Amino acid sequence: MDYSNIIDLLYLVSIIVFIIGLKGLSHPESARKGNQVAALGMGMAIVISLFAPETGDNNYLWIIGAMLVGGGIGLTSAKKVAMTKMPEMVSLFNGLGGACAMLIGIAEFGNLPAGTDMMSGAVLTNIFAMFVGAVSLTGSLVAYGKLNGSLRDNFTLPAPQLINITSLIGIIALSVMIMTQPELNMALVYALLGLSLFYGIAFVTPIGGGDMPVVISLLNSVTGIGATGAGLIYGNNIMIIGGILVGASGIILTVMMCEAMNRSLINVLVGNLGASG
Amino acid sequence: MEQIINFLDDNTLAMLSLLVLSSFLGMEIIGxxxxxxxxxxxxxxxxxxxxxxxxxxxxxxxxxxxxxxxxxxxxxxxxxxxxxxxxxxxxxxxxxxxxxxxxxxx
CATH class of the missing domain: 1.10.287 (Helix Hairpins)
Structure with missing residues (x-):
């Protein structure tokens, strides 16, 4: 019996739970409950994904092992971290989520069946998930380093705007090259991966430590968009909706955080060269 | 043109609609x-x-x-x-x- 429609219906329930949780999180009196509701939604979504019909070998031992390892590390580090170190912890967690999207993109490139049309939605979503995930990973690590002092606050690259724009153009060019090849060229994929990782660093390093919370919020939104990209690879609704909810609300939150500091987002991202010193 | 039509099958359009509507929801939800x-x-x-x-x-x-x-x-x-x-x-x-x-x- 094909019960994939029932699975989709259950995913819909967990999406509703996510939305209620996120809404709760934005009001002071319901924030704590909202967080727990959102966690419940996540638990539901994960359990559903374990039971959804799939065609492979399932490999449940690998999944359970990885979940125990990750969950254990996450729980202990969340309990141990000092209250003052919370923002950098969030940044680190966020980067790891981005890393997951990136790894999915890489693995799915390897899994493309021979003879796949490169000019296709599947290749485009792979590129997208890998790029966004990689930027979120290295960007979050730089933000983490700047907040915890292991990277000097004024550590920056020469002519950062030029480097940023050149990297972005390079990323677009490599993506176009990958998609116009007759078949998959992994060398180009790895070049794109490397440049994306570099772009994350180049994007965050010029920004001063005082503005890091805004940047973390923006990168958080980026990770959400990366989760959406990975969701598009699998046509999985909960990932698409959960990811874009974070992506969209994250951008609004980022703008609100800038307003609270009487700055504009553009001002934080571009106009602060030398301003934080 | 054919390339674009290749990209836009029914499934892609359904996901695209989902994506657009959910991003509006995400922007409104936190108020x-x-x-x-x-x-x-x-x-x-x-x-x-x-x-x-x-x-x-x-x-x-x-x-x-x-x-x-x-x-x-x-x-x-x-x-x-x-x-x-x-x-x-x-x-x-x-x-x-x-x-x-x-x-x-x-």
Missing amino acids: KVPTVLHTPLMSGANAISGVVVIGAIILIRRADATDYLTLVLGFIGIALAMINVVGGFAVTNRMLDMFKKKERKN
Whole structure:
């Protein structure tokens, strides 16, 4: 019996739970409950994904092992971290989520069946998930380093705007090259991966430590968009909706955080060269 | 033109609609957030973005039991995303606990 429609219906329930949780999180009196509701939604979504019909070998031992390892590390580090170190912890967690999207993109490139049309939605979503995930990973690590002092606050690259724009153009060019090849060229994929990782660093390093919370919020939104990209690879609704909810609300939150500091987002991202010193 | 039509089958259009409507929902949903809640909300939303773990689960479930490259990439992916999920919700909970205690003292 094909019960994939029932699975989709259950995913819909967990999406509703996510939305209620996120809404709760934005009001002071319901924030704590909202967080727990959102966690419940996540638990539901994960359990559903374990039971959804799939065609492979399932490999449940690998999944359970990885979940125990990750969950254990996450729980202990969340309990141990000092209250003052919370923002950098969030940044680190966020980067790891981005890393997951990136790894999915890489693995799915390897899994493309021979003879796949490169000019296709599947290749485009792979590129997208890998790029966004990689930027979120290295960007979050730089933000983490700047907040915890292991990277000097004024550590920056020469002519950062030029480097940023050149990297972005390079990323677009490599993506176009990958998609116009007759078949998959992994060398180009790895070049794109490397440049994306570099772009994350180049994007965050010029920004001063005082503005890091805004940047973390923006990168958080980026990770959400990366989760959406990975969701598009699998046509999985909960990932698409959960990811874009974070992506969209994250951008609004980022703008609100800038307003609270009487700055504009553009001002934080571009106009602060030398301003934080 | 043919290329564009190749991209836009029914399934893609359905996902695209979902994407557009959900991003509007995401922008509306949080409304006016008081400054004190900025960091916890960011942290909670960050935990939700760990939903990407489901992708890594699907990746491993679809793999052959002998495809060790995919299995290892998926294993790392699940572990990292689970740190994001579990750590994210736990940290948010701690932040909001602190918030509650402060209110009581006042």
